[in-house]
Amino acid sequence: MDLATEPHILAIGEALIDIVTPASHPEDAKEIPGGSPANVAMTLGRLGRPVALSTWYADDPRGRVIEEHFSASKVVITPESKGATRTTTANALIDENGAASYTFDFDWNPTPPIPVAETALIVHAGSISAAVEPGATAVYEAMIAARPHALVTFDPNARPAVMGTPEAALPLVEKFVAAADVVKVSDEDIEWLTRGEDVESVIARWLALGPRLIIVTRGKKGGLAVS
Numbered sequence: 001m002d003l004a005t006e007p008h009i010l011a012i013g014e015a016l017i018d019i020v021t022p023a024s025h026p027e028d029a030k031e032i033p034g035g036s037p038a039n040v041a042m043t044l045g046r047l048g049r050p051v052a053l054s055t056w057y058a059d060d061p062r063g064r065v066i067e068e069h070f071s072a073s074k075v076v077i078t079p080e081s082k083g084a085t086r087t088t089t090a091n092a093l094i095d096e097n098g099a100a101s102y103t104f105d106f107d108w109n110p111t112p113p114i115p116v117a118e119t120a121l122i123v124h125a126g127s128i129s130a131a132v133e134p135g136a137t138a139v140y141e142a143m144i145a146a147r148p149h150a151l152v153t154f155d156p157n158a159r160p161a162v163m164g165t166p167e168a169a170l171p172l173v174e175k176f177v178a179a180a181d182v183v184k185v186s187d188e189d190i191e192w193l194t195r196g197e198d199v200e201s202v203i204a205r206w207l208a209l210g211p212r213l214i215i216v217t218r219g220k221k222g223g224l225a226v227s
Helices: 036-046 061-071 135-146 166-178 187-194 199-209
Strands: 009-012 016-022 030-034 051-054 075-077 089-094 100-105 122-126 151-155 182-186 213-217 223-226
Touching: 009 036, 009 135, 016 061, 030 036, 030 061, 036 051, 036 061, 036 075, 036 122, 036 151, 061 075, 122 135, 135 151, 135 166, 166 187, 166 199, 182 187, 187 199, 187 213, 199 213, 199 223
Parallel strands: 009 051, 009 122, 016 089, 051 075, 122 151, 151 182, 182 213
Antiparallel strands: 016 030, 089 100, 213 223
16 A cells, blocks of 8 residues: 555545625625535645545535635545535624634435545544434444544534534434544533533543543643543
8 A cells, every 4th residue: 555645544524615704794705615524634635644535515616616625735535425416505604703603504415335445544524424314324334334444533523503402412422432543522512512511521431432532622721632
C-alpha cells in the first residue's frame, strides 16, 4: 500500500451548504460549504494526508460547489456519495451576539453499505449523519466494519435542531461511542445530552463502553483527555 497516493483516512458524514444569515441584515446571507465530518476531511487534506470523504449530496448547483470546495483541499469524494435528491443546507441565523441558531433541510440517506476500504487505517464519523435515520444505521455499520483494521473515531457534535430531545439522542450517541476507539466531544455536547451530568461521570461511563480515549474540549478551559 502506497500511503502517499492511497487514501488511508476515511471521513463519513454530511457535507452541506451553510447559509449564514445575519438576523439584522438577512439580505447579506452567504452560502459556505461545510459539515463537521467534511471539514475534518478538508483539514486533513490541507495537511497533506491522503483522505477520502463518504458523504451524500445531489448533482445540483450546491452539490457542485461542495465538489469544488473539498476537492480543492485534496479530499477524494467517494463515487457513491452523489445520490441525494437535494444537497443539504443549514440555515445559520446569527444574532446580535454572534450566536447561531440552525435550521436544517437535510437529506441523509446513503445507499448501504457504505464502503470502507481495507486500506483505511483511520475512520472518522459523527455529527448529524450519525443521528438521522435511515443514514445513521449505515454510518454505524461502516464503523463496525472498519474496527478490525482501522482506528475508529467519533464526534457527536450535538445539534438539538435535528436530534430531538436529549433523552432520545443520548442512547444513540452512546451506541456510537461504544463502537469507537477515540471519542471527541465538547463540554457543551455533554451538558445538552445529559442535562448537566458531571463531565467526569460521563467520561467514566463512556470509557466503560469500550473507547480507549475520550477527549473533551472545554473552550477557554482547554482540552481534557482521559484514557
